[in-house]
Amino acid sequence: MKRIGSLLWVSVILATGTAGLALVAAPATANTGDRFGDRLGDWTVPGSDPVALLLLERAERAAYTVPYSGVRYLATWCPRGTTSAIVEISHVPGVGTTVLTRDTAADPAGAAALAGSTVSRPITAPDSSRPAATGMVARNYQVTLAGREEVAGRRAAVVELRRPRTGTLAARMWLDSATALLLRLDVFDSTGATVRAGGFIAIKVERPEPVPPTRRRPVEPAAVDQVRRAGWTVPSELPDGLRLYDLHKLPGASGEIVHASYSDGLSTVSVFAQHGRLDTGGLSGYSKVRLGDAAVYVDDSSPRRVVWAADGTVYTILTDAADETIESVLAALPRNPGGDGVAARLGRGLHRVGSWFNPFG
Amino acid sequence: MTNHLGERINALVDGELDHTERDRLLGHVADCLLCRSELDVLRKIKARLARSTGPEMSSILLNKLLAMAEPGGPVPPARRPLAGPSYPIAPPPRSAATDASGRPVATHPGSTGPGRPRRRGGRRRYVYLTGASALSVGLIALGTAFAAGDATRGGGPLVTPPVGDFVVQHAQTSNSVPFTDPASTVIFGGGYEQSGFEFGTVGSTVGIWGR
Numbered sequence: 001m002k003r004i005g006s007l008l009w010v011s012v013i014l015a016t017g018t019a020g021l022a023l024v025a026a027p028a029t030a031n032t033g034d035r036f037g038d039r040l041g042d043w044t045v046p047g048s049d050p051v052a053l054l055l056l057e058r059a060e061r062a063a064y065t066v067p068y069s070g071v072r073y074l075a076t077w078c079p080r081g082t083t084s085a086i087v088e089i090s091h092v093p094g095v096g097t098t099v100l101t102r103d104t105a106a107d108p109a110g111a112a113a114l115a116g117s118t119v120s121r122p123i124t125a126p127d128s129s130r131p132a133a134t135g136m137v138a139r140n141y142q143v144t145l146a147g148r149e150e151v152a153g154r155r156a157a158v159v160e161l162r163r164p165r166t167g168t169l170a171a172r173m174w175l176d177s178a179t180a181l182l183l184r185l186d187v188f189d190s191t192g193a194t195v196r197a198g199g200f201i202a203i204k205v206e207r208p209e210p211v212p213p214t215r216r217r218p219v220e221p222a223a224v225d226q227v228r229r230a231g232w233t234v235p236s237e238l239p240d241g242l243r244l245y246d247l248h249k250l251p252g253a254s255g256e257i258v259h260a261s262y263s264d265g266l267s268t269v270s271v272f273a274q275h276g277r278l279d280t281g282g283l284s285g286y287s288k289v290r291l292g293d294a295a296v297y298v299d300d301s302s303p304r305r306v307v308w309a310a311d312g313t314v315y316t317i318l319t320d321a322a323d324e325t326i327e328s329v330l331a332a333l334p335r336n337p338g339g340d341g342v343a344a345r346l347g348r349g350l351h352r353v354g355s356w357f358n359p360f361g
Numbered sequence: 362m363t364n365h366l367g368e369r370i371n372a373l374v375d376g377e378l379d380h381t382e383r384d385r386l387l388g389h390v391a392d393c394l395l396c397r398s399e400l401d402v403l404r405k406i407k408a409r410l411a412r413s414t415g416p417e418m419s420s421i422l423l424n425k426l427l428a429m430a431e432p433g434g435p436v437p438p439a440r441r442p443l444a445g446p447s448y449p450i451a452p453p454p455r456s457a458a459t460d461a462s463g464r465p466v467a468t469h470p471g472s473t474g475p476g477r478p479r480r481r482g483g484r485r486r487y488v489y490l491t492g493a494s495a496l497s498v499g500l501i502a503l504g505t506a507f508a509a510g511d512a513t514r515g516g517g518p519l520v521t522p523p524v525g526d527f528v529v530q531h532a533q534t535s536n537s538v539p540f541t542d543p544a545s546t547v548i549f550g551g552g553y554e555q556s557g558f559e560f561g562t563v564g565s566t567v568g569i570w571g572r
Contacts, residue, residue: 056540063539133538173540182540246534250526254518259527261534268538270531275517282521303531305524316522318531320541349506 043139045164052143052159056134058180059173065093065210066179070152070203076196076302078323080289083302086201093208132245136265137161140241141170149174151183152200161266166190171266179205187266189322196320219247232258232273233313239328240321242269262329267321269329278309292327294335310334365389366396374403 044053069090076083091097137143141161149158156174163170169192174184184199224247227234236244246261255275262269286297286307296308306317306326311334319326366386372378373386390396535541 060539133540136538137540185540245538250530252523254520259530259534261531263535263538265538266540268531268535268541270527270534272522272527272530274520274522276520277517279519279521299524303528303535305527307522307524312517314520314522316524316527318524318527320535346503346506349508353502353506 043135045138045140045142047164048138048141048143049145052145053134053138055145055157055159055175055180056137056143056173059175059182060133062176062180062208063182066181066208067092067206068181068203069206071201072198073201074196074198074302076300076304076320077194078300078304080287080298080300083300085302133263133265136241136243136245136263138265140164140264141266142167146172148177151176152203154178154183154203154205156183163190168192174199176205179208181205187322189324195322219244223247227258233334234258234260235332238262238269238332240264240325242267242325242329267319267325269317269319269321269325271329271333272316272318274314275312276314277312278307278314283307291323292330294327294330296330296335306330308335365393366399370396370400370403374400374407 070088072087072089074085074087088100089097142164144160144162146158146160149156151174155177157177159173159175160169161171161173162168168190169188171185171187173182175181176183183203184197186197187195189195224234224236224244227247227249234244234247241264242262243264244260245263246259248259250257250259250272252274257272257274260271260273262271280297283297283299285301286299286305288295289298290296291298291306294308296306298307299305303318303320304326306319308315308330313334315333315335317326317329319329321329366373366389369378369382369386373383378386390400
C-alpha cells in the first residue's frame with residue numbers, strides 16, 4: 001500500500017511539475033561512471049526507491065531553473081557550539097542567488113558577526129542530461145520516500161537518505177510537490193544528532209524559466225596528475241564517500257594556492273593548500289582543538305573552517321559537514337603525527353635534526 | 362727497644378688491640394717519654410695521610426692524555442670492573458702506612474694489598490665526570506630536538522590563510538551541489554573581512570558587500 005501510495009503521489013508531482021516532465025523519459029539507471037558529471041547508474045546504493053531518485057533529479061534541476069524568493073532559517077550544531085541565521089533569499093535563474101542575513105538567534109556572539117553580510121551566489125546550471133549531484137547522492141545513500149508534509153504552507157514530499165552500511169538516517173529532504181524545489185533539509189551525523197537544519201519559513205515561487213545549460217567539465221585525471229607532480233597532495237577520494245569534483249589553482253600573496261572540492265552529494269568539503277609555515281598569530285577567532293588525533297585550529301562559523309600545517313604546507317578546510325566527517329578527512333590528509341605533544345614534537349625534531357646530517361637527504 | 366712498643370705502636374694507633382693489651386701498652390707509654398713521643402709523631406703522620414687527597418694531574422700530562430684520545434685503535438678492556446669487589450667505595454683505611462720509598466702499604470691482611478696506589482678518589486671523579494658529560498650531551502640533544510620539532514618551523518614563508526577569499530571560493534564551488542542548503546554558503550561568522558578578492562575560474566562572478 002505504501003509503495004502504491006508513493007507512486008500515486010509522484011504521479012501528482014509529475015503531472016503538476018513542469019521541469020520534471022522531461023525527466024520522466026529518462027531512465028533512473030542509464031549510464032555508468034565514477035566521475036563528477038556522470039549520471040547515476042550501477043553505483044546506486046541497493047534498496048533505493050527509483051521514484052525517490054527521479055524526484056531528486058527534478059529537485060536538482062529545479063535548483064537552477066525555478067525562480068523564487070522567501071525567508072529561510074539555517075542552524076548548525078557541533079560539539080563546540082551552534083550558529084543560526086534567518087536570511088532573505090531570492091533566486092533568479094541564470095543570474096544568481098542573493099542571500100541577505102537579517103536576523104539571528106541562539107548565539108548573541110554570532111548575532112553580531114552575522115549582521116549584514118550578503119553574497120550573490122553564482123549560477124552554474126548543470127548539463128541538462130547529467131544530474132551530477134543526484135548521482136553522488138545515489139552512490140552514497142539509500143534514497144527512499146517517507147511521506148508527505150507541509151513546509152511554509154506548501155505540500156512537500158519527504159525523502160530520506162540513509163547510510164548503506166549502518167542504515168542510520170543521514171538526511172531528510174522536503175521537496176516541493178509542485179516544483180520539486182528543496183524546501184527544507186535536515187542533516188544528521190551517525191549518532192542521530194542534527195548537524196544542520198535549514199528551510200523556508202515563507203516562499204514565493206515564480207514560473208520556471210528555461211536556462212541554457214552550462215556544461216561543467218569533470219575533473220580530468222591528467223590535470224590532477226599534473227598538480228600532484230608539482231608536489232601537492234590531492235586525493236581523488238576522501239573518506240565518507242567524498243569525491244573530488246573540482247580542482248583549480250588560485251593566485252596567492254605568498255605563492256600558488258590549490259583548491260580541491262569534494263562532495264558526497266549532501267555535504268561539501270573544500271581543501272585549500274599553500275606552501276609555507278602557519279602564522280598562528282593571524283588566526284583571529286580560532287580555537288585550538290583536537291579532532292581525532294590531529295591538533296588543528298577551528299572556527300565554527302558557517303561554513304566551518306579548519307586550519308593546520310604539515311610538511312611545509314598550510315591546509316585550510318571549509319565545510320558544512322559534521323565533526324566526524326572532518327576527523328575522517330583529516331586522517332586522510334597530511335598532518336603532524338601525534339599532534340603537538342612532547343613525544344610527537346621530539347620525534348619530529350629528531351627526524352629533522354637527523355636530516356641535517358644526512359648527506360643524501 | 363725490646364721493652365718499648367716496637368711494631369705494636371701501629372696497632373695501638375690504628376685501634377686494633379684488645380682491651381688488655383691496649384691498657385698494658387698505654388701504661389708503658391705513660392712512663393716512657395720516648396714511646397710517647399714516637400706515638401705522637403705517628404698519630405700526626407697518619408692523620409695527615411688521611412686528610413690528604415690524590416696527586417693532582419699536571420696540565421702537561423692531561424694534554425698528553427687528551428692527545429692519546431685522538432682516533433686510534435680500540436680501547437683495551439679495563440683491568441678491573443668499576444663495580445668489582447677490590448674497589449669498595451669507602452674512605453682509605455687509617456691503617457695505611459708507607460714503605461721506604463714513601464708509597465702507602467697495607468699493614469695487615471684484609472687491606473687493599475701491598476703497594477697499591479691510592480687513586481680511588483680520582484677514578485670516582487672520572488666516573489662522575491663522564492656521567493655528567495653524557496647527561497649534558499643528552500640534555501642538549503633533547504633540547505635541540507624539541508626546538509627543531511616545532512610544527513610551525515620549517516621551510517617556506519610564514520602564511521596566514523586568506524580565509525575570507527577561501528569562503529568566497531567555497532561558496533562558488535559548493536553551489537555546484539544543489540542539495541547543500543543555499544543559505545549555508547552565506548558568509549557569516551568571525552574572521553571574515555572584505556578583501557576584494559577576484560576570481561573567475563568557473564566563469565561566474567561573486568559580489569560581497571558588508572554593511
